[in-house]
Amino acid sequence: MSAPATMPAAQDSRPVRFGLLTRALGRNRAIVAGLAIVLALTLVALAASMITPYSYHAMSYDAVLAGPSRAHVFGTDGLGRDLFTRVVYSFQVSLKVAFGSVVLALLVGIPLGLVAGYWGGLLDGLLMRLIDMLLAFPAILLAIALITILGQGLTVMVIAIAVVYVPILARVLRGSVLDVRQATYVEGARARGAGHMRLMLRHVLPNSIGPTLVQATLLMAFAIQIEAGLSFLGLGVQPPTPSLGYMLQENHGYISQSPWGSLFPCLAIALAVLGFNLLGTGLRSSLDPRGRAR
């Protein structure tokens, strides 16, 4: 987390392209596969109570640390809770954090990036310095510091991750606004007497938002990693609410008795991250005018 790592795409806007990844799958196939995974996970999370007969906090002392069986497809954890059920409900937390943090960051980052890129000058200079300062922290470290200040919980996690994302998204948008604002169609609209507000919202924004939305998709993948990482550290959502990272933490001590308790949450995290990454990289290469992926 890799600001965390983790957290690769997030730290910097210097482009690192995964052309190869998308080339291997084919441009549209990457988007289709990514979208399929994301939609499937969303459906599973929404329909959690219909998919599984168990509740995520019901303990059963007859079946503690059990392997996969007909009754418990993924097995059970140290308290005899059904692992499949807990994984399914964990997706709710993952997706809430992923969508919540990115939407919040877009709501703040879009106006900032648009205004900075469009007006330039002192305002732009000040905003960019502010952004440099926020980017001076690894993402997970900033999140840990904010959680120390604000306390723990889902909302705090969403806010903490959004704080990390605002500068990243604002910077990407500012970059594309700088390219677009001199375009002839913007000049044309200005010559026809369009006001600044109209120019920004009707002409500049729609033509420059693409890369920002791609980045936002990739940041959702990263948010899932950060959420799982923070929950693994015990700084995420509070029990008994299940989270994939916290499940890993809970099973960490029993890892040799119960490999399933670690294996399934690991696969679930990887699947969720992969889904958003495929979608993001697929969208990016379809936006890339140089058609670098072929």
Add this chain to the structure above:
Amino acid sequence: MQGTLGYIARRLALAVPVLLAMSVFVFAIIHLTPGDPVRAALGLSYAPTAAATLRHQMGLDQPIVQQYLNWLGNVLRGNLGQDLISHQPLSELLSQRLPVTLELTVLSMGLAVIIAVPLGVAAARHPGGIVDRLLGGITLLGISVPDFVLGTLLILLFAATLNWLPPQDFVPFTQSPSDNLRHLLLPVIALAMAEVAYISQTTRASMLETLNQDYITFLRAKGIPERTVAYKHALRNAAVPVITVIGVQFGTLLGGAIVVENVFSLPGVGKMTVDAVSTRNYPIVQGGVLVIAAIFIAVNLITDILYGVFNPRIREGQR
């Protein structure tokens, strides 16, 4: 040469406000957190008079700006405060913890570079070939499996199932170099994987661009062996983006180390900081955040400077 020095001076000057802002934020960790640090420090021996004395001793009765300046002065003199529980000075704690984190991150980056650069070069020499396809798979794995998840999977396979390697704990290098490396092997692999993806993709892209240039065609026409062309001539010119990505990713690695240290119970700065959050040992959190952020800023600064030194166009553009 003068241009280079001027560029370095400008980059250094730009880092000052960033460091100051970081210090304000770290200072705020104690002052914005709910709860009274005096009450926390006194614990069960809390009494109003003792509290007033301690408050005065800690300088907490002074105006906030004065408190910040006092704190900053102390930090600059290397006095980072002390552990609320063990009363050990933080500088002493850090001298034990920081080497662990640095060894972990530097070894991970080293391993990543050793794997990634040849892989990226090989993939660029034969686009679409076996190595190139293999690289696609590694990239997919590297960016989709977070380091602490990979760490858990490695423990599951090599420690819990096969019993080849110890699952956790740490042995100092000075005590037993071989045991030290055995304990660090899994965490280093866990951290390095994602970096392999980033560095090899950057190497590949940069090499592809370089290999298409005229002087490379000329070298080939002269009959210089293909390997020499790739490794001696092209790689040298393709190195700048690779160095940049290594610098940028080093920061990512530091963030990753925070979680990975906890997976493997390594006594580094990251584990120290996280443990301190749950015990509300705020001076430790402050110190941990400060040190990690300072290293992060320093590495980014060095990367920026190297980038400018290798790339005169950037240097001129900033003027």
